Amino acid sequence: MPELPEVETTRRGIAPHARKRRVTKLTVYEPRLRWPVARELPRLVAGRRIERIGRRAKYLLIGLQGGGTLLIHLGMSGNLRAVPAGTPRLKHDHFDLLLDSGVALRFNDPRRFGSLLYATGDPGLHPLLKDLAPEPLSPAFSDEYLWRVTRGRRVSIKSLLMNSHLVVGVGNIYASEALFRARIRPRRQARALKRAEVGCLVRAVRTVLKLAIRAGGTTLRDYRGADGAPGYFRQRLYVYERKGQPCRRCRTAVRMLTQGQRSTYYCPSCQS
DNA sequence: ACGCCCTCCTGTTGGC
DNA sequence: TGCCAACAGGAGGGCG
Missing domain, CATH: 3.20.190.10 (MutM-like, N-terminal)
Incomplete structure (x- = not known):
């Protein structure tokens, strides 16, 4: 969650x-x-x-x-x-x-x-905090930063987004959502991203996190806020848990694949 | 250093 | 209806 x-x-x-x-x-x-x-x-x-x-x-x-x-x-x-x-x-x-x-x-x-x-x-x-990446909503999470940490990395960009030593705060839902917004295929190697794509992804990560905060988060099953209320960002998800359903931008069926034992969702038409 | 895979745990879901 | 495997939002740790 x-x-x-x-x-x-x-x-x-x-x-x-x-x-x-x-x-x-x-x-x-x-x-x-x-x-x-x-x-x-x-x-x-x-x-x-x-x-x-x-x-x-x-x-x-x-x-x-x-x-x-x-x-x-x-x-x-x-x-x-x-x-x-x-x-x-x-x-x-x-x-x-x-x-x-x-x-x-x-x-x-x-x-x-x-x-x-x-x-x-x-x-x-603290040992569990000292090696964490910069906050994604802070200036330290810049185009320059993500450009630098993606260079030479063969890992998929989706897996990289979920590595807390490189990017924090982004988990399985928002990794798929950010990549959709940046129009980048989740299986692309991180090192293969162009500079402009990296910039676009930085903005997409920031945007999706901010919008989700504004909606009180995403409730799929368990999640509740401090007052017991669910989050309402689920209805704004573009691809996550929407396998087979029409892409909300182009109507192409959303696809699911597995990366690192986690489900990834993307639109084969919007994302390249 | 890097990338892959397993693990912890319980509850729910889907297929047969 | 019941059983069982697969899967679920995280992320540290071990291995090659």
Whole structure:
């Protein structure tokens, strides 16, 4: 589920609840997530004020008074929602961050690919964050940057878009959508892209992520924002999960192929 | 360094 | 209807 737009939507939904609040208690019901939740985390965060609620790539960052930061990753099927304290726990609810306002930030993740980590000091120096590519909505993600990292790469451009050491925030949905918008076939080798195509792709990535954020993300199955509402970008998808259906630009049937064990969708007529 | 493939986990879907 | 394989939004890690 959650690619950058969904994580950003979650961040925006959580922020009004979390800002300036104190963490009353962290309750971990199921520590067996993608990375085991540190046993000492509850006593480490209890009583501390939340000073900042940020995002880096697909990680939510909850900055605490005194310098530490909670890192929350939603994995494939995770949600973080603001619920009233005492709301009955459902299956796959793995932790509650209870706030002094009586709101709990509740993490639900059926597949348990998500994570709850803690960084001391600068979260950007955490091992899982330190080698991430620039933010796609920042100036650092420039034509020049993508041109440089695509040079000499034999990997397909679609797989490259999903490599978080080169591009962050773009997952399986938005990789297909960005390539459609840039009119580039997903199987092209990254190194074969022309300069103009790279520029077009940078703009396409930015545009699709911004539009999806504006729509509250894409809900295919599980995804819900912090208030429980689905995202509405699904109805704006051009190719993703539209195999066999007419391309919304030219009416040619959308095709599906497999790259790196992931499904890719494209229009054989619009994209070359 | 690079690129490919496997893995973690549960739930849903589609084919027989 | 039931069973089982395939597949699902991420991404670290191991291997050649």
